[in-house]
Amino acid sequence: MGAAVAALPCRCETLGVSAEAAAILLSFAMRESEAPAVELGRALERLAQGLRPLEGGIVREALAGEIATCVRALQFHDRLMQQLAVIRNLFTRMSDHPLPQMAGFGAQRWEELLAALRERLEAGSHDELFELLVRTGGVGVPGDGGAEQPEGSCELF
């Protein structure tokens, strides 16, 4: 029994390997979804080109409106890619520098996980993660939206 325990990899090594595997899987999934998103954009472009020769009218306006909706919605794919890239980079850093006290990732609640991350990640990673969460509305402080601009806003200087 003692020999079997001794043969097990230490927990930090296991977590390091898991983090590396997670980073690779994320990279693969991101790369795989890029081509379909670009193809969808091309299809929209062809639709828009097809509309150009048409005279103005209710149908044309309606279709142009639908294309605009698609353009707006497809941007959330780009946002997801950005979020996943940040997470992938955090995983990569963990696998490069496996920490001995990562058992906190077994946290059962979101708040516990955040607390574990806050405690264990280096300052730069911590800032990056929390900036991401705040930016995407994951952890918003009620009434603290003053410094943030709403989506789709524009300010000319």
Next chain:
Amino acid sequence: MARILAVDDSPSMRQLVKLALSSGGHEVDVATDGVEALQVAEQRQFDVVITDVNMPNMDGISLVRELRRRTNYRFVPLLMLTTESTAERKQQGKEAGATGWLVKPFDPARLLSIVSKVLS
């Protein structure tokens, strides 16, 4: 019609910005980061540059700063189009010489209207 340079490291975003602006009759070139944008901007004069902020090799704020150093881009509208929306980053863009700050996701009609406004 204006000549517009759209800079973004995301292929789908470049495509969407191009699609939105082309539908307004503009001629659109694209670049994948600040370094490529500078090269393209030196080969061709653009009426407006729209750039993302976070990009590899050279970010959008550095690109704006570099473009403003060139006499032929001193008065050209340079718009930031980004998911970043903190006051701090916006101030950095303003100090670098950006004309405006647009937060993604953009609405195609609104983007066209903003381009018309900065061109006028």
